[in-house]
Amino acid sequence: MIKPRLYSGMQPSADSLQIGNYIGALMQWRELQDSYDAYFSVVDLHALTQPNDPAELRAKTRRTAAQYIAAGIEPSRSTLYVQSHVSAHSELAWALSTITGFGEAGRMTQFKDKSARYGADATNVGLFTYPVLMAADILLYQTDVVPVGDDQKQHIELTRDLAERFNSRYGQTFTVPTPVIQRDTARIYDLQNPTAKMSKSAESDAGVLWLLDEPSKSAKKIMRAVTDSEGVVRFDREAKPGVSNLLVIYAALSGRQIAAIEDEYAGRGYGDFKKGLAEVVVSEFEPVRERALALLDDTAELDRVLAENAGRAASVANRTLSDVYDRMGLLRRV
Numbered sequence: 492m493i494k495p496r497l498y499s500g501m502q503p504s505a506d507s508l509q510i511g512n513y514i515g516a517l518m519q520w521r522e523l524q525d526s527y528d529a530y531f532s533v534v535d536l537h538a539l540t541q542p543n544d545p546a547e548l549r550a551k552t553r554r555t556a557a558q559y560i561a562a563g564i565e566p567s568r569s570t571l572y573v574q575s576h577v578s579a580h581s582e583l584a585w586a587l588s589t590i591t592g593f594g595e596a597g598r599m600t601q602f603k604d605k606s607a608r609y610g611a612d613a614t615n616v617g618l619f620t621y622p623v624l625m626a627a628d629i630l631l632y633q634t635d636v637v638p639v640g641d642d643q644k645q646h647i648e649l650t651r652d653l654a655e656r657f658n659s660r661y662g663q664t665f666t667v668p669t670p671v672i673q674r675d676t677a678r679i680y681d682l683q684n685p686t687a688k689m690s691k692s693a694e695s696d697a698g699v700l701w702l703l704d705e706p707s708k709s710a711k712k713i714m715r716a717v718t719d720s721e722g723v724v725r726f727d728r729e730a731k732p733g734v735s736n737l738l739v740i741y742a743a744l745s746g747r748q749i750a751a752i753e754d755e756y757a758g759r760g761y762g763d764f765k766k767g768l769a770e771v772v773v774s775e776f777e778p779v780r781e782r783a784l785a786l787l788d789d790t791a792e793l794d795r796v797l798a799e800n801a802g803r804a805a806s807v808a809n810r811t812l813s814d815v816y817d818r819m820g821l822l823r824r825v
């Protein structure tokens with residue numbers, strides 16, 4: 492049976508992924524790779540839209556790929572590669588930019604937020620065309636489903652619009668993808684500021700649990716996480732954002748129901764609860780961290796795996812690109 496195709500990716504924007512990336516993205520990707528023909532990329536071309544030190548970007552790209560594998564994305568089953576290794580991404584992005592409206596791209600809220608924050612002169616054109624490159628990522632692989640966080644929903648809408656527009660103008664070429672928006676319960680908040688989403692780019696490190704941190708450091712951060720003065724372990728997002736966030740992490744990593752965890756800690760203090768959570772986090776992270784560090788110890792082997800996967804990706808991507816060029820009327824080299 493042919494499996495439907497799935498595509499997702501993350502920017503190599505930090506040395507380590509944080510627990511929100513792990514629970515909100517990697518755990519789902521790992522699960523979905525059974526029922527889908529899955530493609531997962533490290534989107535380094537997208538990362539160029541932010542200021543980067545070249546050597547650091549290279550290191551972060553390898554580190555991100557290593558963490559995908561360490562978290563259970565299998566490069567022999569799924570196609571796990573670095574976006575810039577497949578040149579068709581940049582090429583299709585150009586072609587798609589010619590059917591994207593200037594106003595349409597200007598309505599993307601992520602672009603509007605960023606350009607408002609930095610000002611027009613400090614905003615590069617790459618930020619403006621970022622969603623077009625993302626559409627190219629997805630459409631090159633005739634993708635059926637795209638699991639993403641809800642902040643990416645608008646970009647997937649644009650991707651669908653571009654696919655439909657191209658198909659109606661030039662003939663059926665692209666599969667129109669469907670977004671799979673991450674469950675609300677998979678959203679993780681900052682441990683120190685539990686109403687803000689945990690992020691790789693958080694201002695303070697104290698509220699972020701890094702996948703590659705020493706386990707003892709993560710345990711300490713959990714013990715210091717912000718709670719409240721009620722002293723009861725129960726889920727209530729509004730009144731108890733700190734405790735609720737810890738419960739969500741506990742449930743996601745242990746595979747248990749929140750109610751069962753509440754029962755276990757009934758009549759006990761936050762200290763006990765945090766100690767229990769620290770154990771769960773450390774036992775989940777420790778093997779992932781060790782696998783990632785081992786992979787990063789042998790970059791030649793990691794690079795070989797990435798090259799092999801990029802080769803697989805390119806053979807699919809180049810077929811789509813060639814159809815696109817043909818249909819748009821570019822004279823093909825004989």
Ligand code: AMP
Nearest residue numbers: 501511512515516640677678679688689
């Ligand atoms: P980012 O690090 O923002 O590029 O996100 C990469 C992926 O991780 C996306 O699929 C996000 O939805 C997911 N992600 C990032 N931060 C969180 C979070 N705090 N909670 C849940 N998922 C997250």
Ligand code: TRP
Nearest residue numbers: 498499500501502534625628629
């Ligand atoms: N823009 C996405 C994010 O910030 C990353 C991304 C790039 C992506 N290309 C993609 C996600 C294709 C899914 C499919 O999270």
